[in-house]
Structure formats: structure tokens, C-alpha cells
Amino acid sequence: MATRCTAAHPLLALVLGAALLAGCGGGGGGGSGPSPGGPVPTNPPPATSSQPASLTVFFPALKSSSSTPAYAPSSSSSLSLSINGVPSDVYDVSSTSTSCASVSGGRTCTFTVAAPVGSDTFALIIWDKPGGTGNQLATGSATRTIAVGTANALTIPLNGIVAKITLTLATTAPPQGTATSIPMTVTALDADNNVISTCSSCPAADNQFSNPITLSDSNTTDAPTIVNGTAGSVVGAxxxxxxxxxxGSSLSTPVQFFASASGVLTSNVTGATLWPYGKLVLSASTVAFTSISGSQSVQASQAGYTGSLTLSTSSCTGIATITSSGTNPYSITVTPIKAGTCSVTISGGFSQSATLAITVTSTVITIQ
Structure with missing residues (x-):
């Protein structure tokens, strides 16, 4: 699943207020009716082309725990706003801005913009440098109909811009032969290494990635990725x-998982590897000699284990000599010394082991 923590995204609230224009009443002379030479009543005021808009941005405070950092408040420096595709202005949202004030849980920054009357699309970008420069940390957009004479309220969800991705499997080496569902954590960071995490109290729109993540899988047959319960590869929130x-299939090679997103360099992506382990397998479980001569070799191997196999115990002293070579596969050579039975144990990874039984007999011919 994707990384989770609370109050992680800054929320932008646009509060749009309308100014009412009052018409002026005409003055009149005395008497019961207007004088023919009196003042002409003024015409109604024309429709206003724009309204003042109060734009307020809330940035949550940084968490004290490094494992659940808040999303970008300390590194946010400026906000650029466009209305209907036309750049409006760039605003200072840094902690030292005179337009910002400390509030419970973070800081708010408030500005006034001119919002055209009618259906408007507001688009904004959060930057980590002044004047709309540096790294983009988040984007947001929303469409709202602005009416004259009405207080209009608008909330614009901010979506974090993914710059780095790390994939982590809950287990990288499950046992072969058993089907299992393995959780995968997709950790997304912005350009300032802030974790883009979940705001649990926010609407779903506030927890989307600005640039969705696409997963890739080297073995979609035996180990496909599942997103929200359905086979898929796109992580959008x-x-x-x-x-x-x-x-549960026996795999001869590991399964590699990788990720990509628009604008993310491959060098900023850390993938994950799944290599289910198998049992430690011997090419023969027993060796037998009928004379004190010759030698026999047995191969040991374990799929999904990258370490070395070892000879852990032996009870063959005086019965047979045991030599070994290699790592995984691992070769055991047995040479008989005298009649008897014994065994050796080979150990591998994930607490796996196997025992090789050895029997040496000799035929004694008696001449009378």
C-alpha cells in the first residue's frame, strides 16, 4: 500500500467574496411629481467583469517524527496562480511572508486576487524557491462558477508531484509451493525528499498524485501486481x-518490480525483488559402496537462496572422507574408508537442510 499518515497535504481554500454596487437615488424638487427639468435617473450599473477573491493557503506543520514527515510546509516558498489558463500572480508562502500567520497545526497565507465572473478554472503550483522558481512540489486545479453578489467558496485539492519512488515488499522470499499475497509499499517523495503521504481527514481528491505511478513486473504470470484488489499497474493515490x-510456482529467476512516473528519473527509482525460496535439494539422497574403492559425488542446490550452502554435520569419521566445493550449487564427494554407515547434513538458507545417507560394505572372499 502507499505510505500513510495524517494531515499530510496543504489545502488551498479560495474564498471568493462579491462586492455589491449600490445604485444612487435621484434627487427631486418639491411637489407631487418630478419636475420636467429635474435630474435624469441614473442607469443601473453594468455587470461587473471580475470580483475580489480571498485566497487562503494552509500548510500543516512538520511532524516531529522523521518517519511521518508532513508534506512540504517548510520547503514551500512560493505559489503561482493561473485563472482560465492566464497567469495571475506569484505569491510568497514562505514562513517569513508578511501574508502568512502561524495558526494551530501550521500556518496560513492569505492573498486577494481578481476572479472573473462566470465559470473559472483556477490552477496553482507550489514551488520551493521564491518567485515561482526551483522545484515544483504540488499542483492543484478546480473549476468554479463565480457569481455577482454572492460569497463564493472554493477548495482546491493539492496533489504532490512525485520525484522519487521506492518499492518495498513485506517479504522478498516466501516459500515456493504456497500461493500468497504479499503487500507492497509504494513510497513517493517530492523533489525536496518530503514523503507524499495520506491526509486521512481529507477528501479523496487531496490524496492523488499529480503524476501517477506505473508499476512494471518481470513476471506478470506468476507474480502480478494487484492495485485495490484488481490486477493493475497504475498507482494514482x-x-x-x-x-x-x-x-507458489517454482521460479528459476527472481521477479523484478520497478516503477515510473512522468518526470521521474530512473536513477530516482528503487525497485524491489521477489525470489521465493525452495527446499534444499540433493541430486541423490543416498550413496552406497560395495567395496573400499572409488568415490561418488552428490550435488546440492536451493532455489531462491543467494548465499552459500554448507556441510553442517557429519558422522562419517573413519568410514568415509567427505570433501566439498562450490557454493550453490554445492558438490559433496564421498570416498569410502571402511565398512559402515554414516550421514552428512547440508544446510542452506531459510532454515532449509538435507541429509545424505552413506553406506559402505565390502565383500570378503575366504579361500579354503
């Missing part, structure tokens, strides 16, 4: 739940 459906 911090709340998306991702798992890998391993079917």
Missing part, C-alpha cells in the same frame, strides 16, 4: 493498496 499475487 497515496491511499491505493498494492499487493503481489505470488502463485
Amino acid at each position: 497515496t491511499t491505493d493498496i498494492v499487493t503481489v499475487a505470488y502463485d
Whole structure:
């Protein structure tokens, strides 16, 4: 699943207020009716082309725990706003801005903009440098109909811009032969290494990635990715739940998972590897000699284990000599010394082991 924590995204609230223009009444002379030479009544005021808009941005305070950092408040420096595709202005949203004030849980920054009457599309970008420069940390957009004479309220969800991605599997080495669902954590960071995390109290629109993440999988047959319970590869929100459906197959090579997103360099992506482990397997479980001569070799191997196999115990002293070579595969050579039975144990990874039984007999010919 994607990384989760509360109050992670800054929320932008646009409060749009309308100024009412009052018409002027005409003055009149005395008497019961207007004088023919009196003042002509003024015409109604023309429709106003724009209204003042109060734009307020809230940035949550940084969390004290490094494992659940808030999303970008300390590194946010400026906000650029466009209305209907036309750049409006750039605003200072840094902690030292005179337009910002400390409030419970963070800081708010308030500005006034001119919002055209009618249906308007507001688009904004949060930057980490002054004047709308540096790295983009988040984007947001919303369409709202602005009416004259009405107080209009608008909330614009901010979506974090993914710059780095790390994939983490809950287990990288499940046992072969058993189908299992393995949780995958998709951790997305912005350009300032802030984790783009989940705002649990916010609407779903506030937890979307500005640039959705696409997962890739080297073995979609035996270990496909599942997003929100359905086979898929696109992770579009911090709340998306991702798992890998391993079917228990014996795999000769590991399964590689990677991720991509628009604007993200491959060098900023850390993938994950799944290599289910198998049992430690011997090419023969027993060796037998009928004379004190010759030697026999047995191969040991374990799929999904990258370490070395070892000879852990032996009871063959005086019965046979045991030599070994290699890592995984691992070769055991047995040479008989005298009649008897014994065994050796080979150990591998994930608490796996196997025992090789050895029997040495000799035929004694008696001449009378």
C-alpha cells in the first residue's frame, strides 16, 4: 500500500467574496411629481467583469517524527496562480511572508486576487524557491462558477508531484509451493525528499498524485501486481493498496518490480525483488559402496537462496572422507574408508537442510 499518515497535504481554500454596487437615488424638487427639468435617473450599473477573491493557503506543520514527515510546509516558498489558463500572480508562502500567520497545526497565507465572473478554472503550483522558481512540489486545479453578489467558496485539492519512488515488499522470499499475497509499499517523495503521504481527514481528491505511478513486473504470470484488489499497474493515490499475487510456482529467476512516473528519473527509482525460496535439494539422497574403492559425488542446490550452502554435520569419521566445493550449487564427494554407515547434513538458507545417507560394505572372499 502507499505510505500513510495524517494531515499530510496543504489545502488551498479560495474564498471568493462579491462586492455589491449600490445604485444612487435621484434627487427631486418639491411637489407631487418630478419636475420636467429635474435630474435624469441614473442607469443601473453594468455587470461587473471580475470580483475580489480571498485566497487562503494552509500548510500543516512538520511532524516531529522523521518517519511521518508532513508534506512540504517548510520547503514551500512560493505559489503561482493561473485563472482560465492566464497567469495571475506569484505569491510568497514562505514562513517569513508578511501574508502568512502561524495558526494551530501550521500556518496560513492569505492573498486577494481578481476572479472573473462566470465559470473559472483556477490552477496553482507550489514551488520551493521564491518567485515561482526551483522545484515544483504540488499542483492543484478546480473549476468554479463565480457569481455577482454572492460569497463564493472554493477548495482546491493539492496533489504532490512525485520525484522519487521506492518499492518495498513485506517479504522478498516466501516459500515456493504456497500461493500468497504479499503487500507492497509504494513510497513517493517530492523533489525536496518530503514523503507524499495520506491526509486521512481529507477528501479523496487531496490524496492523488499529480503524476501517477506505473508499476512494471518481470513476471506478470506468476507474480502480478494487484492495485485495490484488481490486477493493475497504475498507482494514482497515496491511499491505493498494492499487493503481489505470488502463485507458489517454482521460479528459476527472481521477479523484478520497478516503477515510473512522468518526470521521474530512473536513477530516482528503487525497485524491489521477489525470489521465493525452495527446499534444499540433493541430486541423490543416498550413496552406497560395495567395496573400499572409488568415490561418488552428490550435488546440492536451493532455489531462491543467494548465499552459500554448507556441510553442517557429519558422522562419517573413519568410514568415509567427505570433501566439498562450490557454493550453490554445492558438490559433496564421498570416498569410502571402511565398512559402515554414516550421514552428512547440508544446510542452506531459510532454515532449509538435507541429509545424505552413506553406506559402505565390502565383500570378503575366504579361500579354503
